[in-house]
Amino acid sequence: MxxxxxxxxxxxxxxxxxxxxxxxxxxxxxxxxxxxxxxxxxxxxxxxxxxxxxxxxxxxxxxxxxxxxxxxxxxxxxxxxxxxxxxxIGRIFQDPLAGTASNMTIEDNMMITFKKGFKWPLISLNRKMKNLFKEEIRQLDMELEKRMQENVSSLSGGQRQALTLLMTVLSNxxxxxxxxxxxxxxxxxxxxxxxxxxxxxxxxxxxxxxxxxxxxxxxxxxxxxxxxxxxxxxxxxxxxxxxxxxxxxxxxxxxxxxxxxxxxxxxxxx
The missing domain is CATH 3.40.50.300 (P-loop containing nucleotide triphosphate hydrolases)
Structure with a gap:
């Protein structure tokens, strides 16, 4: 607490x-x-x-x-x-497009979060990290763990804002x-x-x-x-x-x- x-x-x-x-x-x-x-x-x-x-x-x-x-x-x-x-500081804006990179995949967006320099060491997108991302994104209950290699531009506004929220939280x-x-x-x-x-x-x-x-x-x-x-x-x-x-x-x-x-x-x- x-x-x-x-x-x-x-x-x-x-x-x-x-x-x-x-x-x-x-x-x-x-x-x-x-x-x-x-x-x-x-x-x-x-x-x-x-x-x-x-x-x-x-x-x-x-x-x-x-x-x-x-x-x-x-x-x-x-x-x-x-x-x-x-x-x-993590800040999320009204625009669902503002918090993610449209032309990058879900897992690449999440990788950026982990490399932001908040409290994470430098890491590479290996199988272990991909599995970790899937487990984290499963919390959203939107089945995005099945779409990790799709570009974020394919997601709805609600999905993108939920992803932005998760990424922001993961950046500690x-x-x-x-x-x-x-x-x-x-x-x-x-x-x-x-x-x-x-x-x-x-x-x-x-x-x-x-x-x-x-x-x-x-x-x-x-x-x-x-x-x-x-x-x-x-x-x-x-x-x-x-x-x-x-x-x-x-x-x-x-x-x-x-x-x-x-x-x-x-x-x-x-």
Whole structure:
């Protein structure tokens, strides 16, 4: 079990302003403070423009904050570029095509994962590795173990996203960022990928942040829920309180805090 006293992510008074000191200046993240402990599974929800993806871009190093500090595992990485943080962070995007190489086989894609330099030695694609890959991919329950030498381009969106999830987990990241990773999938495949997500996070005790537009998913999954609005964290609910939460109550809480109705149809209808 993970040591819940270890803080994996610390955001200290993070601000992000695009195009500063110009007519198009826009502050998208406003003085955010957030501690994420080892083993936390935090769902992040909010309307379009709330700052969710920008928050992930800041954590991953894709963009730098205008002010504030970012610490990963206690190390100050505020100015550290994305490629240096990549060994610690696994990130899955909404687009099922983004996480795999279309013109390569399933087993070659998995081989890339094992050579990423996370916590694996340099290895070759021998029979032992091929058998290991088959055993790992069998967990997806999609019969992809029978298609290991097919190009990934032949897979459906749901199969590719499930493969991306497995590959990301196998790379042993310290932190998993799920950026609306089921939003582009049909309901059946989205449900499959979400159950695989739950399974892998529980088995590997992964420290996870998951952006979702689906309020039901935000409540059902994880041990903590964060709601963003206007670049700020306005709600942070944990453990037992989260377990009692309903979609109706979450919308009411938004109204009580912001003094306005929650009007994002994409979230409400997800």
């Amino acid at each position: 993970p040591d819940k006293n270890i803080v994996m992510i610390q955001l200290k008074n993070i601000n992000k302003t695009f195009n500063p000191e110009t007519p198009s200046e826009k502050q998208v993240i406003k003085d955010i403070c957030l501690d994420v402990k080892k083993g936390d599974f935090i769902t992040v929800i909010g309307s379009n423009g709330a700052g969710k993806s920008t928050l992930f871009n800041l954590i991953s190093g894709n963009i730098m904050p205008s002010s504030g500090k970012i610490l990963l595992g206690g190390e100050d990485v505020t100015k550290q570029p994305e490629y240096k943080r990549a060994s610690r 990241p310290d932190i998993l960022l799920l950026d609306e990773h089921t939003a582009a999938l049909d309901p059946r495949n989205a449900a499959i990928v979400m159950e695989l997500t739950r399974k892998f996070i529980q088995e590997k005790h992964l420290t996870t942040l998951m952006v979702t537009h689906n309020m039901t998913h935000a409540i059902e999954f994880g041990n903590r829920l964060v709601m963003m609005d206007g670049g700020e964290i306005i709600i942070d609910i944990r453990e037992e309180e989260k377990a009692k939460l309903t979609v109706k109550r979450l919308i009411e809480m938004f109204g009580e805090i912001r003094k306005k109705e929650f009007e994002n149809d994409e979230v409400l209808l997800a």
